[in-house]
Amino acid sequence: MGAAIDLSARINLKRTSVLVLDANPQALDVMRQVLNGFGVRSVHACETAKDARAVFRDRSLELALIDPLFVDDSGFEFIRWARREETSANRCIAIIAAMGHHTLANVRAARDAGANIVVAKPLSPELLLQRIAWAAREERPFIVSPGYAGPDRRFKNDGPPPGTSGRRSDDLSFEVPTAAAPNMSQLEVDELFKPRKVAL
Amino acid sequence: MSSVRKFIPENKLAKTLEDRNGLLMTQAIQRAASNIEAVRDEHLAALDGKLDQLCLVAAAATESHSANDAAQVYRLAREVLADAGIFGLKHMNRVAHSLCELMAAGDRHRHQWTGITVHVEAIQALRRMGRMAAGPGVDAMIAGLEKISRMPV
Numbered sequence: 001m002g003a004a005i006d007l008s009a010r011i012n013l014k015r016t017s018v019l020v021l022d023a024n025p026q027a028l029d030v031m032r033q034v035l036n037g038f039g040v041r042s043v044h045a046c047e048t049a050k051d052a053r054a055v056f057r058d059r060s061l062e063l064a065l066i067d068p069l070f071v072d073d074s075g076f077e078f079i080r081w082a083r084r085e086e087t088s089a090n091r092c093i094a095i096i097a098a099m100g101h102h103t104l105a106n107v108r109a110a111r112d113a114g115a116n117i118v119v120a121k122p123l124s125p126e127l128l129l130q131r132i133a134w135a136a137r138e139e140r141p142f143i144v145s146p147g148y149a150g151p152d153r154r155f156k157n158d159g160p161p162p163g164t165s166g167r168r169s170d171d172l173s174f175e176v177p178t179a180a181a182p183n184m185s186q187l188e189v190d191e192l193f194k195p196r197k198v199a200l
Numbered sequence: 201m202s203s204v205r206k207f208i209p210e211n212k213l214a215k216t217l218e219d220r221n222g223l224l225m226t227q228a229i230q231r232a233a234s235n236i237e238a239v240r241d242e243h244l245a246a247l248d249g250k251l252d253q254l255c256l257v258a259a260a261a262t263e264s265h266s267a268n269d270a271a272q273v274y275r276l277a278r279e280v281l282a283d284a285g286i287f288g289l290k291h292m293n294r295v296a297h298s299l300c301e302l303m304a305a306g307d308r309h310r311h312q313w314t315g316i317t318v319h320v321e322a323i324q325a326l327r328r329m330g331r332m333a334a335g336p337g338v339d340a341m342i343a344g345l346e347k348i349s350r351m352p353v
Contacts, residue, residue, distance in 0.1 A: 005225050014214070024279045026243050030286055033239060037232025039223050062212040069278060079204030092209035100278035101300035122285030122293070125232035129225060136213035145204040152206070 004018050005130045016062045017042040021052040021078060022098075023070040027121070031065060031098075038132075047176075049078045056082055061090045063096050063132065068097050068123075076113045083114035083149035091149075092142050096136035098123055114150025116140075212231045240287055245285045250276055251327055258320040261315045270311055274303035280323070291333050294342050295322050301349040 018040055022028045028045045035043050042061060046052040049070075055061075064082070068075030075097070085091050097115035099106055110118045116138060119131055140151040216222070223231075254276040261269035281296035299319040302312060322345055326333045 007224070007226045007229075008218060009217070010222035011216055011225060011227050011228060012219035013216050013228075014222075016216055023275075024282065026246050026283050027279070030236060033235035034232040037230075037235040038228045039231075062216075094211070094213055100282040101274075101297070101304060102273060103304050116331065121282040124286075125229045125236070129228055129232075132213070133225075136211065136217045138206065138213075140213055141206050142209045143204065143206055185204070 005126070005133050009133075009134075011038070011042045011129070011133065014036050016040050017044070017060060019044045019046065019052060019055050019059075019061050019064040020066075021046045021049065021064070021070065021075060022067040023047055024067070026066065027100075031123075034128055037125065038129060049074050052078060053081070056085070056090055057088065059090075061093050063135065064090075064093060064095045066095060066097055066115070067099060068113065068115070069099055069101065069106065076109050077097070079110070079113040079115055080149075094132075094138065096131055096135065111153060112148065114148070114153050227247075229310070236286065238256060243283060244287060246278065247287075247289075248327075250279055250283065251323060254280065255320055255324065258316055261311075262317055265311070265313065270303065270306070274300065277303060283348065291326050291338055291342060292323065293346055295319060298345045298349045299323075305349065312348070312351070315351075318348065319345055 005125055013035075018035055020028060020031045020035070020043060022045075025047065028047065032043050032045050042150065044052075044055040044061075046055060051109075052066075066075050066079060068079060078094055079097065082088075082095065083091060094117075095115045097110035097113075097118045098121055099110070099118065100121045102118065102120045107118050116135055119127065138151070143150065143152050211221065257269060257272045257276060261273050277296050277299040281293055281300055282291035284290075284296060297315070302315050302319065306312060322341060325341075326338070329338075
């Protein structure tokens with residue numbers, strides 16, 4: 001996720017509809033300016049969760065930028081609510097949680113509420129565009145369970161890219177090589193579990 | 201038995217990438233940066249108002265020790281952090297971050313009220329110094345504040 005964006009690539013956000021929820025009018029305005037600069041024409045800027053819920057229900061959205069700490073942490077509740085809106089076409093859209101102060105507890109709370117990514121404010125245009133591009137490439141499954149609804153929180157580790165040996169000395173290849181020795185017999189496996197006296 | 205559903209949703213953002221009619225990433229970033237510059241003066245004036253408000257609320261909070269007032273200080277500190285950061289006021293941003301750390305570490309019974317006062321006074325000092333706020337003295341002051349906010353409550 002931390003990889004820099006390809007500056008020679010193109011992005012077309014003209015038809016993208018974005019919900020922004022932040023109680024700070026200046027932050028809301030900065031976000032609007034940045035998104036307009038990216039070419040977004042439809043920015044729904046909301047200062048209250050009530051307004052944001054109305055937009056979420058009535059409009060077709062592609063992205064939401066939420067400050068979860070905006071008033072009494074109720075942004076977390078908004079994200080949870082959005083992920084549980086079974087009848088809404090916006091339920092699975094990318095949600096970026098943008099926080100002014102990101103403690104470990106806040107980051108965990110945003111993840112467990114159902115945010116796709118957490119970013120720290122102040123958000124530079126480059127960083128925001130990088131995160132939007134990352135969200136556009138997301139292929140994570142969506143999970144709905146009694147305790148959680150949102151993108152799968154378990155990222156699998158595929159190891160270094162196929163055909164490369166990785167950059168770290170402890171990198172393991174994703175491809176499983178052929179066995180170097182025959183499998184152990186059941187007897188040998190049982191032997192491993194047998195308690196024995198240790199001669200000291 | 202709990203029921204868990206797992207599915208791959210349509211990524212509505214995916215089609216925005218690699219569109220030949222789209223903006224180059226560099227263009228998009230430049231346009232966004234110039235849009236921010238266009239509102240700089242207006243936003244810095246608003247930030248000034250927030251610093252006044254922070255002063256008043258922090259004074260009230262250290263007097264009342266109330267959870268509501270403390271929550272207001274935390275909210276304003278977060279706003280100052282974000283607003284100062286976006287316009288490159290890095291010292292103000294660092295002090296506001298330190299104040300946020302201090303507010304998040306405390307709770308209604310255990311806030312370090314003296315530490316809060318010191319942070320707010322430092323923010324006022326930076327404000328008075330304006331563009332002159334630089335150099336080892338300022339760095340040492342901020343390092344001291346960060347030490348306070350990292351102290352166990």
